Amino acid sequence: xxxxxxxxxxxxxxxxxxxxxxxxxxxxxxxxxxxxxxxxxxxxxxxxxxxxxxxxxxxxxxxxxxxxxxxxxxxxxxxxxxxxxxxxxxxxxxxxxxxxxxxxxxxxxxxxxxxxxxxxxxxxxxxxxxxxxxxxxxxxxxxxxxxxxxxxxxxxxxxxxxxxxxxxxxxxxxxxxxxxxxxx
Numbered sequence: 001x002x003x004x005x006x007x008x009x010x011x012x013x014x015x016x017x018x019x020x021x022x023x024x025x026x027x028x029x030x031x032x033x034x035x036x037x038x039x040x041x042x043x044x045x046x047x048x049x050x051x052x053x054x055x056x057x058x059x060x061x062x063x064x065x066x067x068x069x070x071x072x073x074x075x076x077x078x079x080x081x082x083x084x085x086x087x088x089x090x091x092x093x094x095x096x097x098x099x100x101x102x103x104x105x106x107x108x109x110x111x112x113x114x115x116x117x118x119x120x121x122x123x124x125x126x127x128x129x130x131x132x133x134x135x136x137x138x139x140x141x142x143x144x145x146x147x148x149x150x151x152x153x154x155x156x157x158x159x160x161x162x163x164x165x166x167x168x169x170x171x172x173x174x175x176x177x178x179x180x181x182x183x184x
Contacts (some may be wrong), residue, residue: 049135
């Protein structure tokens with residue numbers, strides 16, 4: 001009997017058609033390419049509605065990411081945000097400065113270390129973040145309803161599996177207690 005491939009999942013006989021996520025025997029190139037297609041198309045359509053709102057305001061996805069993570073963790077330090085976004089200070093500065101100047105985000109000195117900058121959404125920023133979230137929430141809710149609870153848990157596991165150690169740590173931090181209390 002030939003040695004099993006490390007990508008083999010089960011010993012069930014192979015089926016001639018792909019059943020998305022069901023009874024996959026091997027992680028063959030075609031299934032992996034399909035997964036990549038699904039990620040590309042899913043991300044494109046997931047971001048489309050928010051992109052329209054952002055474009056009206058002269059903003060892009062980088063602004064959305066800052067609004068999202070500052071909204072998730074009010075009082076987050078610039079350093080922690082840099083870690084979550086995995087970008088340079090200069091890149092964050094190009095996005096954060098206009099958000100502060102246009103009244104979407106406030107920066108305050110740290111409580112124990114005055115050199116720290118703590119970021120919080122203003123009412124205007126929270127309203128925009130809520131509008132962006134509401135647009136994307138509908139897409140996620142529809143998909144979750146169509147897929148069912150077992151698929152939702154499988155999706156979470158797959159997404160977690162796609163993340164590197166740094167992203168997993170950031171995600172764990174977001175799931176922990178908020179920096180300054182409840183996000184909303």
